[in-house]
Amino acid sequence: MISPATASEPHASRPSSTADLRALVHEHADRFQPILAALRDQPWRDLLTASELMDALTAQGLQPSERTLRLHCAELCEAGLIARDGRRGYRLTEAGAAIARELTASRRLGSILYRMEETMCQLTFDPETGEGLVSINAYILPISLLPTLVDDIEAVFRAGLGVGDRVLLAAPGEDILGRTVPDGHIGLGTMCSLTLAALLMRRGVTTQPVFGGLLHIADGRPAHVLEMVRYDATSLSPNELFIRAHLTSVTSAARKGDGAITASVRELPMSALPRLRAVHDLCVQHGFPGILAIGRPGLPLLNIPVHEGRVGLLLSTGLNPLACLWERSAMPAGDPDAARPMVGPADWKSLIPVHSLRARAEALT
16 A cells, blocks of 8 residues: 655655656556546546445456455545545546546447446336336536527427437436536436337347447438447447537437437347337337337448348437537536536436426426
8 A cells, every 4th residue: 555644744655746646557557447447437426435336346347355445445545546525435536537537548448338238238118118217318507508408409309319208307406317416507318229229129129239320311311321430449439429529410400300410320130120110110109219210131221331131220319419519519618528428227207208398497497
């Protein structure tokens, strides 16, 4: 363990520069990097408890004892890389966040795939019963943005470019995905395409995520894919990349029928095609949009090549309604991690219909 500072040298044991911190983490990579990675994976969480950290390390294939974890966290606190708030848990410091982002990049390459699979296994929503858990992308936003954002969100859902027909709205002081909404803010979340992928999986349709795509909408319909990023070759969600790079024009696609939205490109076995079509009919029957296009065995879906014996599937993403924030330059600049959406499961019954959003927004503002 790093020796504590003495009274005459209050910070003698703490590395004095970013280079020193980087060297320290490199030297103790097997102990420190997994903890830094676990904290960085959830930048929207105020704190992670020791139990949550233990679960995150177990998911990485590690099995430290509680005592070992406490010792490693104490060393990281002494180095100024993380901070502890009593029993409430741990968080990255500003220096720790910068080091974690740099040193965990290679670890995070392709990690979005296993996170997607892990999330799907938690989801239980069934449109026939109107019950179960759905996957949510959410932001905490200044409440002043809500009146304008309502118009955009309604337009996106009206055009069928979102997932489902409900949103998650949390007022100041309420909880959204494990975080308390501060005064002067609201929590706003939309369902993501993993909700559909999980529904398909439970109905016997196993799909494989291949690309996140920037999809051109023309005359209100999918036309062709403009850009693609493989899920197994990126350390960030491809759809986040498109949105934060200001490549989308979801507002135009929703209001004028022409623009660029984010989409998830998947493949499935050709034998599952009848079941896929049955699930699509079920979603249409219950007013649950999100499936944008279904291909034919072995043939390209729009301009996307498909492997032999496979079928292409194009899903809308839950970030489309929220992309309007970037298109209006309403999201503040700053820490790139702070701009990542919160992601997690939520009870479908805790969401409100999109057509009720305006009334709820007016009551809050």
